[in-house]
Amino acid sequence: SRNELVFHFLNFVQQLKPKLAIMENVPGVLTKKSKDGETFLNLIEKIATEMNYKTKYTIINAKNFGVPQSRKRAFIAFYQKNEFSFPEWTHSDENQKTLLDNFQELVTVNDAISDLPIVKSGEKGSGLEYKCPPKNKFQEFCRKDSKGITNHDAMRHTDRLLERFKIIEPGKSLKDVPIEHGQIQYGTGKKINKPFKYNNYRLDPKKPSLTIPASFQSLFVHPHLNRNLTAREAARLMSYPDNFIFKGPKTMMSWESGLSQYNQIGNSVCPLVAVEIAKVLITI
Numbered sequence: 001s002r003n004e005l006v007f008h009f010l011n012f013v014q015q016l017k018p019k020l021a022i023m024e025n026v027p028g029v030l031t032k033k034s035k036d037g038e039t040f041l042n043l044i045e046k047i048a049t050e051m052n053y054k055t056k057y058t059i060i061n062a063k064n065f066g067v068p069q070s071r072k073r074a075f076i077a078f079y080q081k082n083e084f085s086f087p088e089w090t091h092s093d094e095n096q097k098t099l100l101d102n103f104q105e106l107v108t109v110n111d112a113i114s115d116l117p118i119v120k121s122g123e124k125g126s127g128l129e130y131k132c133p134p135k136n137k138f139q140e141f142c143r144k145d146s147k148g149i150t151n152h153d154a155m156r157h158t159d160r161l162l163e164r165f166k167i168i169e170p171g172k173s174l175k176d177v178p179i180e181h182g183q184i185q186y187g188t189g190k191k192i193n194k195p196f197k198y199n200n201y202r203l204d205p206k207k208p209s210l211t212i213p214a215s216f217q218s219l220f221v222h223p224h225l226n227r228n229l230t231a232r233e234a235a236r237l238m239s240y241p242d243n244f245i246f247k248g249p250k251t252m253m254s255w256e257s258g259l260s261q262y263n264q265i266g267n268s269v270c271p272l273v274a275v276e277i278a279k280v281l282i283t284i
Helices: 002-016 040-050 094-099 109-113 137-143 159-166 231-238 261-267 271-281
Strands: 020-025 054-061 072-079
Touching: 002 020, 002 040, 020 271, 040 054, 040 072, 109 137, 109 231, 231 261
Parallel strands: none
Antiparallel strands: 020 072, 054 072
């Protein structure tokens, strides 16, 4: 049923008739097929044509726009008169630098969060001082107009989980730990032999983060500390400035309604990607 949201979006375009509209979704929206066997992209293009809109689409990786996260998302533009082009990359790694005239290095996890105060499992970091002055341009960007640290309270973990975290190295996850530290099936106590590849994945501090999903609260482990990420750390990895304050419960159970702070962060569009797209929009 969530696939139908694409058509609700198009309904808003039809009603509001903007000069240009942008849709963001997971890359699968470009290839996924409807019940009738037609791709959603074809359906979207047909509806857009009927509304007198042209379409253009691309897949953007957020890391190429200064976000400390490798996050691929499909963007579809609907426009009427002037031509539209998606923005050029601003950041690249060494292998791709020849594609750019004035490329900047990719922003890493360490670049993003190394100035935040150290909080261990169960400790509160909201209201504490920054650990140090800004170390780079990204941290300067995040701390501009900040009135202090919020959403930086660590989840409390069991002793068993803490012991597991201690032996997970950067770039490794639950699938790499010995069986005695493995995952136990809820309700039965049995050990799971084939855990999800990125469950309890310790982020590599020298690389951009993996994709932050909506349910990331127990997915990733801090690159240096033995705990999962705080909401503020995840917000930094999405490129949210620190003056964005996330309201509501920190986490929610699957049967509860609403959006937790973690859901809000993982479901959103990276602000620095939105900025680069906006720069194109204002010229249309």
